[in-house]
Amino acid sequence: MELEYFFELFLGGLVKGSIYALIALGYTMVYGVVELINFAHGEIYMLGAYTALIVASVLTVLGFPQLAIVVMAGLAAIIWASAYGYTVEKVAYKPLRKAPRLSPLISAIGMSIFLQNYVLLAQTDKFLPFPELIPEFEFWEPYSHIIGSPSLMILVSTVIIMMLLTYIIKYTTMGKAMRATAQDRTMAMLVGISVNKVISFTFVIGSSLAAVGGVLVASQMGQINFYIGFMAGIKAFTAAVLGGIGSIPGAVLGGLVLGMTESLATGYISSDYEDVFAFALLVLILIFRPAGLLGRNTTQKV
Amino acid sequence: MTTETILDVKKLTMDFGGLRALNHVDLTIQKGEIVALIGPNGAGKTTFFNCVTGIYTPTGGEIFLGGTGKKPIRLNGIKPNRIADLGMTRTFQNIRLFQNMTVLENVMIGRHIRTQAGIFSALTRLPSARKEEKKTIDDAYNLLEKVDLADWANEFAKNLPYGDQRRLEIARAMATDPVLLLLDEPAAGMNPQETQRLDALIRKIRDEEGITILLIEHDMKLVMNLSERIYVMDYGSGIATGTPMDIKNNPAVIKAYLGEEVIDA
Amino acid sequence: MDTGIPMFKLSEIKKSLVVALWFIFLTFPIMVIKVNTIENFIAWRWRNMFMIGICSFVISLVWRYFQENEASGQRILSLFTQIPLVKRLKGMSVSERPTQDGVIRESNPMIQRIFYTLLIVMALLFPFVNDYQTTILTTALMYVILGLGLNIAVGLAGLLHLGYVAFYAVGAYTYAILNMHYGVGFWVALPLGGLLATLFGIALGIPVLRLRGDYLAIVTLGFGEITRITLENWDALTQGPSGIAQIPKPGLFGMELTTQQGIMYVYYLAVALAILTVFCTYRLQNSRIGRALMAMREDEIASQAMGINIARTKLTAFALSASFAGMAGVLFAAKTGFINPQSFTFMESAIILSIVVLGGMGSILGVIIGALILILLPEYLREVGNYRMLLFGASMVIMMIFRPQGIISNVRKVYKIDQGGQK
Incomplete structure (x- = not known):
């Protein structure tokens, strides 16, 4: 009984954590390349979920088969979230690349508030029911009491996406250019890397990961509103910092640790304070190990 | 004349991860001296300044500050603001002025540790607080006159020409009433006329204010003219010390600056 | 076309x-x-x-x-400052002296005094217009206080604080809770709320001393959220999401006030507190402590090398900043008579921040104008009201890109020194 309960919490934490990891990757990649906390990243996640909801509803009304709806809604979420990410960077961050550090951060906060209210005004302030995009797999039936299909789907897609991302960053030209830009932007520019393209690419990749996260969470939770991005964004940021911002394996580890902590703490201590645990963890990490679990300590240059 | 040791650095060592930026560096300065610290780029001069002024905590060795009337104080691990309070201040290689404050205010900041007014006196402006504030303004203004910047007192620091910004940094450091002033490449980016004025200014600071000076500088003409003793560093270690004449003819120094081949040729 | x-x-x-x-x-x-x-x-x-x-x-x-044409862009965007009223406001209090590429404005104490006196007289006569207007203006004045308070941390000291609303909440709940349990009155709660918020400011400040810039922003945001969630869940102390009602209006020597008189009275209190805040922040700005805050904002390492104790200065900034929010919170609780955690969300912090950013970081007049615009405009233009937050967000982005110094840029005091060192 005791062990079963623990196991349940553990799996819940794993699922939660992998979602955090997906969103955290966007933060960490953007931070690595442009040293900016993309405060609007949570809103990109929310926009991804909204796009999926809208496309899925339209296709349902038009009578498309279930599988087509799932695929197209997912693709639409990725495409539009990337488009938003790309646009946000061009509008709100690119003009501020040489500005003092607080300027792009304030601009990012402004962007975040803008996007929330944009969705609020164009759509609704109420919670919308999100269709069950992920079906109950028949072959999984015997095991579904351990972990449901949606959760399984989340775990599997997260693992696949991580592998894909690792491949892109390690082996493709763009990935190499990204790493070079993260190391030293001026130097990357001097050796002929188009830094603008790299930054755009980073935002696009980060945003599509957020979109996938958004769709997965929304179909698991069953409802969305314009505000879901705020909390998800903060938590994912916590995960990114926890692992060491700028580090890709760090974001994954941070996401998992955060998911576990939340799941276990709500299970054993109190569920009222679920969000407090995340914030408390964030505060503690920043105070005691600002470089994160896998980050390197850097000495400030004088 | 009795000499008093102002700065005594023993076997100073600084490691960044696996990299040894300073390796057992020794340096002493007597009261009233002008001493130069030279060496090729990357020799560890600025790291030396950062360790001595408390911005970095050295990994080994000892630093003692004397000349304050009491017995020498060990500086290892002491915060930069305490070190400024004890009587050692510096300028920065890549000018670090308070850009969006006026020239006068920059110097007034230097008076911070020598004044007391707190929040209460800021809000009430009692006579004692007004008096202190007025004295701060006057002191700062006098310093600006000394470095020929009085006409710019109410200008934003960022609007000053480069050479003036360097002099303003010196005035700001002097406002803390130091016994020892550390100048990090004060002549960088100056034209020959400006450098000459700087030479005169540094002498004036030493002669009239009695402030001892340690400077890092690449302008060899200035260094040879100005300093009484020179320390040479290369690859994080001290390689020579002596009068300008000694240093000019020291083969190790020539080697460090010009490389092996030239000596052989 | x-x-x-x-x-x-x-x-x-x-x-x-x-x-x-x-x-x-x-x-x-x-x-x-x-x-x-x-x-x-x-x-x-x-x-x-x-x-x-x-x-x-x-x-x-x-x-x-x-x-x-960035220059002309600047000019067009600063068109706002050319609006006659604003221009006159500016012209009255400061005379501009162009320098190389910045402008240092010289305070003209005489005209400034007349101007402020007029403003105060106008403010005092205002409640005779009508109750509705008075209530709105009271709200705007509270945001002036909050904006000026946050300005100490963000504008003067350069510490981006995203959880400022927590201190506001501390003030409001101090009054509400103390009144509910011990019958503590407004006038006792006002300094107590300020003090408690100050202590909270210091308590937050100590752990985040080492953090800089964006990390600090996120931790303060977390702090704000933790405060709100705690208020929502600590039912025994705060009555949870349903909040605390029937908080009495401030007393006036035990007199019974009608509703209308009550509104006027709270308005005058807000005016008084706003004036006090302006007075304090103004004096602070041109003092030894204020200069230390600014030096820290400009360059932490250089200011430390010049002898400024960074830890103490940061705590001072947090504490001072928080104290005003605490007092504003007490006033808020007294004004509305009812508080719940929903009044203290991140959005509230964001609104206060946009007041500071829009008005001009570090500028007192700028923050006042920013608060009046951001709070009054949506009230009077109902159509704008719905788009309020959308416009806040957009204006934060646009300001950062085209006019990062805000509507009124930071004004530095000009010191007049007689030659010969005597003043």
Whole structure:
């Protein structure tokens, strides 16, 4: 009984954590390349979920088969979230690349508030029911009491996406250019890397990961509103910092640790304070190990 | 004349991860001296300044500050603001002025540790607080006159020409009433006329204010003219010390600056 | 359109067309389609699409124009400051002296005094207009206090604080709780609320001393959220989400006040507290402590090397900043008579921050104008009201890009020194 309960919490934490990891990757990649906390990243996640909801509803009304709806809604979420990410960077961050550090951060906060209210005004302030995009797999039936299909789907897609991302960053030209830009932007520019393209690419990749996260969470939770991005964004940021911002394996580890902590703490201590645990963890990490679990300590240059 | 040791650095060592930026560096300065610290780029001069002024905590060795009337104080691990309070201040290689404050205010900041007014006196402006504030303004203004910047007192620091910004940094450091002033490449980016004025200014600071000076500088003409003793560093270690004449003819120094081949040729 | 305006090149118009198409695509799902998920009904709002297309085309042209001629862009955006009233406000209090590429404004104490006296007289006579206006202005004044308080941390000391509303909450709950349990009155709660918020400010400040810039921003945000969630869940102390009601209005020597008199009284208290805040922040700005805060904002390492104790200075900034929010919170609780955690969300912090950013970080007059605009405009223009937060967000982005110094840029005191060292 005791062990079963623990196991349940553990799996819940794993699922939660992998979602955090997906969103955290966007933060960490953007931070690595442009040293900016993309405060609007949570809103990109929310926009991804909204796009999926809208496309899925339209296709349902038009009578498309279930599988087509799932695929197209997912693709639409990725495409539009990337488009938003790309646009946000061009509008709100690119003009501020040489500005003092607080300027792009304030601009990012402004962007975040803008996007929330944009969705609020164009759509609704109420919670919308999100269709069950992920079906109950028949072959999984015997095991579904351990972990449901949606959760399984989340775990599997997260693992696949991580592998894909690792491949892109390690082996493709763009990935190499990204790493070079993260190391030293001026130097990357001097050796002929188009830094603008790299930054755009980073935002696009980060945003599509957020979109996938958004769709997965929304179909698991069953409802969305314009505000879901705020909390998800903060938590994912916590995960990114926890692992060491700028580090890709760090974001994954941070996401998992955060998911576990939340799941276990709500299970054993109190569920009222679920969000407090995340914030408390964030505060503690920043105070005691600002470089994160896998980050390197850097000495400030004088 | 009795000499008093102002700065005594023993076997100073600084490691960044696996990299040894300073390796057992020794340096002493007597009261009233002008001493130069030279060496090729990357020799560890600025790291030396950062360790001595408390911005970095050295990994080994000892630093003692004397000349304050009491017995020498060990500086290892002491915060930069305490070190400024004890009587050692510096300028920065890549000018670090308070850009969006006026020239006068920059110097007034230097008076911070020598004044007391707190929040209460800021809000009430009692006579004692007004008096202190007025004295701060006057002191700062006098310093600006000394470095020929009085006409710019109410200008934003960022609007000053480069050479003036360097002099303003010196005035700001002097406002803390130091016994020892550390100048990090004060002549960088100056034209020959400006450098000459700087030479005169540094002498004036030493002669009239009695402030001892340690400077890092690449302008060899200035260094040879100005300093009484020179320390040479290369690859994080001290390689020579002596009068300008000694240093000019020291083969190790020539080697460090010009490389092996030239000596052989 | 393309023939009549010679200042736009054909290539620019083409580019703007592309931008317009891009935005039509981008906003298509959210702006055009609206689904009713319950009845599976879809509304297609094509009008929105055309609006987006036209708007983004025009904005793109204007944007391009601004970015190409940054100087004239600056001028057009600062048109606002040319609005007669604002200009007069500025002209009255300061005379400008152009310098190389900045402007140092000289305070003119005489005119300034007359101006402020007039302003105060106007403020005192205002409540005789009507109750509704008075209530709105009271709210605006509270935001003036909050804006000026946050300005100490953000504008003067350069510490981006995203959880400022927590201190406001501490003040409000101090009064509410102490009154509920011990019957503590407004006048005792006011300093107590300020003090408690100050202590909270220090308590937050100590752990975050080592953090800089964006990390600090996130931790303070977390702190704000932790405070709100705690208020929501600590039922025994705060009565949870339902909040605390029937908080008494401030007393006036035990007199019974009618509702209308009560509104006026709270208004006058707000005026008094706002004046006190302006007075304190003004004196602070041009003092030894204020200069230390600014030096820390400009360059932490250099200020430390000049002898400034960074830890103490940061705590001072947090504490001072928090104290004003605490007092504003007590006033808020007294004004509304009812508080619950929903009044203290992150959005509230964001509004206060945008007041500071819009008005001009570090500028007292700027923050006052910022608060009045951001709070009063949505009240008087009902149509704007709905788009309030949208416009806040957009203006934060636009300000950062085109006028990061805010409507009124930081004014530095000009010191007059008689030659010979005597003043």
